[in-house]
Amino acid sequence: MIMKFEKSIIKTINQRTSKRAYKDLEIESNKLQEINQILKKEFTGPFGGKSRFELISCGNNDSSEKRRLGTYGFVRGARYFIIGILKKEEKNIADFGFSFEKIILKMTELGLGTVWLGGSFRYNQFEKCSDIKENEYIAATTPVGYSLEKPKAYEKIISWSIGSRKRKPWSKLFYLGDFSTPLTKKIAGKYASALEMVRIGPSARNEEPWRVVKDETTNTFHFYLQLSRRKPADDLPAMKQMDLGIALSHFVLTAIDEKLKGKLVKMNPNIDTSSGYLYYIASWIGE
Ligand SMILES: Cc1cc2nc3c(=O)[nH]c(=O)nc-3n(C[C@H](O)[C@H](O)[C@H](O)COP(=O)(O)O)c2cc1C
Incomplete structure (x- = not known):
């Protein structure tokens, strides 16, 4: 797998927080290339579970309404999403989590915002603009892009209501x-x-x-x-x-x-x- 971390992983893990509001900015073409390079190969987790990932930009050049794509309005302004795809018969979902989190951390290292989305998106809209096969499904997704520095009020409410950044001792x-x-x-x-x-x-x-x-x-x-x-x-x-x-x-x-x-x-x-x-x-x- 072609994925190397350049920075201290402790720093990157500390830096990552969920981002749900994005600037209306393109990702530079060299970064897009790097992302596509990272996602090109199938990922295999530590216990052999396989998953694959696609960078999609359904809402590109479209109205902001469309850019809310599949997220019930939880995520605003994102132009790009990485979708995580599993074969229906794949049982090793922990391996999927392992691989997707590595991708999320790599995006953090590249200065891009993300948020794991496991439930609050409309699968069929994503499926329309991706290359999902009959025997596959979208297991999770994340927007990827430049996040707003100051979270919007609604993002604060979501983060607060689920106790974001609070962790057990x-x-x-x-x-x-x-x-x-x-x-x-x-x-x-x-x-x-x-x-x-x-x-x-x-x-x-x-x-x-x-x-x-x-x-x-x-x-x-x-x-x-x-x-x-x-x-x-x-x-x-x-x-x-x-x-x-x-x-x-x-x-x-x-x-x-x-x-x-x-x-x-x-x-x-x-x-x-x-x-x-x-x-x-x-x-x-x-x-
Ligand atoms: C597997 C998984 C699924 C998630 N699904 C959603 C989701 O559907 N909607 C959402 O707003 N956040 C979702 N999150 C983000 C979590 O709410 C968030 O990671 C957690 O509250 C910790 O906050 P932090 O990421 O800012 O540290 C998900 C996170 C994980 C790991």
Whole structure:
């Protein structure tokens, strides 16, 4: 995959916030080329899940009404969107989240605004101006462009109402050994930054469904999805799987940046999950 980050990923993750109002500005042609180059190849996530992405500009040169394209008016002024496409039979939605978040962070690095949109857009309008095949669907999308520096009043209201930028403290997200002992930054040691980047990541409705348990003696970190009710383990909600993909991408990208060696695997951590509706997703085995 041709995607390299030039800047510190910690800086970029900190810089990214959801942008829902855009300036009426074109993206420069060299940047458009770079984006198309990045999106050209099919993306494969850490567990083999495949997804593809297209840059579209349906509303270009059209009335502002059309530029609200498919977003129920939540996003204003955007000329370009990146749409994330999955095959209907693709089960690994966390891998999609992983790949899409990398793209979002790359756009942030290029100075462009984005916002994950998983629910509030009209799929069929996007489908009309993209190259969606019979066996595919749009799993999520983001506008991409130059955002307004000062959010409009309505954007403030949306951000406020879903508690944007507020995040749960470490003690509610990260644990040591099992789900009863909170993990401190001190014990997380060289992995404290990677976990902090998980903590501040974006999630649907800002629900932060990720939970991580560090092994007591090794640098193995087990990632779980916390739900508010029981679901079949083989049919977890798509948005939540994307959220976990985002968490994994922040963790892995930060680990790479900090030269921490390790790999993502699926294993059986054998941790008691009876304290909540907790679903195992994956583990990082670090040196
Ligand atoms: C999978 C996913 C789906 C999302 N869907 C929507 C959406 O449909 N509409 C919207 O306005 N924001 C959506 N968001 C944006 C979140 O509300 C936002 O990321 C979160 O509140 C945190 O705010 P921040 O991105 O500014 O840090 C989505 C985020 C994720 C990760």
